Amino acid sequence: MADVLVPTLDHLKQAYAVTSAATQVTPLLESAALAKETGATRVFVKPESLQWAGSFKVRGAYWRLKRLSPDEARTGVVAYSSGNFAQGLAAAGQALGIPVTIVMPIDAPAAKRDATAGYGARVVLTDHGDRAREEVAAAKAREIAETEHLTLLHPFDDPEIVAGQAGAGLEALDQLAAKKTHADLVFCSVGGGGLIGGVALAFHYLSPNTEIIAVEPEGFNGMGSSLAHGAIETMPIGPKSICDGLMARKPGDAPFAAVSTAGVRGITVDDAAVRRAMKIAFERMKLVLEPSGAASLAALLGGKVDVAGKTVLVVATGGNVSLADFISHMNDGRI
Template identity: 60%
Template sequence: MSSDLPGPDELAAAYAETRKASRVTPLLDAPGLAAQIGAAGLWVKAENLQRAGSFKLRGAWWRLACLSEAEKARGVVAYSSGNFAQGLAAAGREMGVPVTIVMPVDAPEMKRRATEGFGARVVLSEHGERPREEVASALAQKIAADQGLVLLHPFDDPRIVAGQAGAALEAMEQLGCAPDIVLCPVGGGGLMGGVALAVRAANPAAEIWAVEPAGYDGMGRSLAEGARLKVDGGATLCDALQATMPGAAPFAAAQAAGVKGLTVNDAEVRQALRVAFETLKLVLEPSGAVALAAVLAGKVQVTGRTVLVFATGGNIPFDRFAEILQAEQA
């Protein structure tokens, strides 16, 4: 394992620190769904109920906690399509760290408003036909250089990976054991990296799956090839999972932990949103539902095994949520 990867001691230290700010999110037992898919047990970690609506607060808090006092005073800048933006803005407000967020102009308005509501300055980026995350990243780098701000990456940072691991550590505390199978949504891979390191340390035999939307399976393809690859993207419901290449730090963590990748399509995501709402009483955004979608679609052999699924975000306007479910019925 790379020496740059956070070890168990850092994961534990990050978890101890982030617990000061994070909410203990429910670990939902879903016996009906477990019976439906043949699993011994199915548990859903409802990180959509985390403060600011996603797991992102965990990594953002630890990253800011690692800054020097001078860096905190200068302020930070990052790019995000919404969920990291909200988590970082919320953490910055509580820590007294000024936060600037570069957000693609077509990012959900609800996420932009919420980020501003936490006190962050939002700068919109116009990307045209270019990949929106790449354009937003370039603008964030320019702002950091011009204004002397500390540049933070939303996922490609070992400290972000360490902070996000708290979601898995907390879930295993609640479960009382390490699961046999874990499925986790992946955009750039920050959560996946942290989850993979935490779960692999607890259960060397666990299956760990990175779940991505079709067209944005950069992590899965990279793991299969043994090197980071860039993908082409395309249309997807999963607006928060549009990274075209996994981060170096998350990829190294996932590779070291023996993670494998799989994809889901929009129809499978719609079905997962409906099941989460009707069965688990959870409102998820499409990006937060991809791991559940993979389980429900039978993409992993779960017979007789204990399965942990991460539901990662719930930042979606009601009208959009209803529109997606109505399209699923059509």
Template identity: 75%
Template sequence: MMSEPRIPDLDHLRRAYDATSKATQVTPLLEARALAKLTGAERVFVKPESLQWAGSFKVRGAYWRLKCLTAEEARKGVVAYSSGNFAQGLAAAGQALDIPVTIVMPIDAPKAKSDATRGYGARVIQTEHGSRAREEVALERAKEISEAEKLTLLHPFDDPEVVAGQAGVGLEALDQLAAKGVSANTLFCPVGGGGLIGGVSLAFHYLSPRTEIVAVEPERFNGMGKSLAHGGIETVPLTTPPSICDGLMARRPGVAPFAAMERVGARPVTVADADVRRAMKLAFERLKLVLEPSGAASLAALLSGTVDVTGDTVLVVCSGGNVSLADFMRHVADA
């Protein structure tokens, strides 16, 4: 009989943040009056994790997960699969902690992300997946490497320790909001496999339980939304056409993040690629932020008007900015 997934408590989240905050940047909390005017909100704050080390929030969970290794596991090193942002975050964390990192990446992962991962000193192995799900092929290869080389296999989001590490985004934002004398009525957070929203929503659940959590997924890749609606993990069909939000194309949420989300509750919404492109353009023009498509998904959801935020204080987590100049210009030009 399978045991119930462990849900980190507040003390666990704080211990993780205490460790990771020594190695990560405090990303700013930007007030965006232009967004408040556009949406009817009282105030809108943006948390740009695009300005974090390695260009996304992923380094937080990766660093904490590596800190949880035994001395022998750390000496031998780790292997994981990722399409990009966890790869870079884990590679950067491994470099900081002097832990060898191997990353298995799908061949169609953005080149800017694979190049950056190598730049942080990780060994990158790419996989051809053909008509199969790319994450399944990459995971199989990572398992083979783990067994052959005795490396610790890490999952990019389905791990309670990764969830605990990602909660630092929420704890940090809560401190920043408190310093401004405000609390958030509504929080927009992107969802791929669920590691980020799992951690952030737990932080708000414990410390700001009245905040409504809006879980933002790309159209068609709404595995978390479907899973929450059905009370069990649902999988997006393999034939689903891709989204420009490469980092949010998980076909199903992780067990650990889903357990956290079931406890907390959330309002699932989806965004179209066209909305994401417009959000990327607005972020650049009005906020002076360069966001990758996945990093702009929450902003796209706010701007779409799907959720009525009239009179609210809103927090938007913009999760990453790892995008090549060519791809950024192409997306913005199409907005």
């Protein structure tokens, strides 16, 4: 861990200066209804679901591709992903003219597979059986990198990915300042930790009194457990979560170093809470969120964190869900 690069504020700003020219400024939406329901003074939601390719992932992907050498860019890259990084990297590769190969678990949502291919990426599917799906997909990506001489990219365990994802935090800080306020609490969902690593660093440098809450599905709380014990821990293979993008069994070294520097604590949410958050986001804010994208809102609504009298920021990370799957989640939850 001591050798893992933790990006500086200048590094984050350099990345944001580049990526902001190729990404959208996602809005900062205030919800009086959410504030009333939770007891918070103010609640802001930053819907990265409205970003290019439907999630924050394009921020880190674009910056990482910009860091390739000319030879690496010409040959192309390969990565593994269950969906959102796949789409973000494919979209960034299309914009920059860089060939992209994505290895995806066979049970990744069809909508995400189709969208990835739609951005021009080559998609390779893996069948993981009883094994951890990210381990099988990662092994296949390494094999392709070696045999085809492609640059292997990690979806979250890379300081440059962390730096690129920090753009969501820097942008939110600017938007909060424009509203003459600040966040006392930030809820941000966690898979491998690339986003929360960047967001936590942005607030650590520029709003150090803000508390950052890492939100994970039950059974996949590798970041929270690792933070609690001061070292990276791997969670056992257990039941699936509807939050398919948050099913990493452990955080990456680079994100863990970032959040350890910034001071973060973790909580978990169950599938029922996530379904409820999806429904509330749709009905009250007119936002379509995928389960992984709604986990942070579920944490706010779940009452595990005292938000009374505080100003809260919820990072809603993605909206890549088909209509059929969205309706299915609502029916499964009998909401």
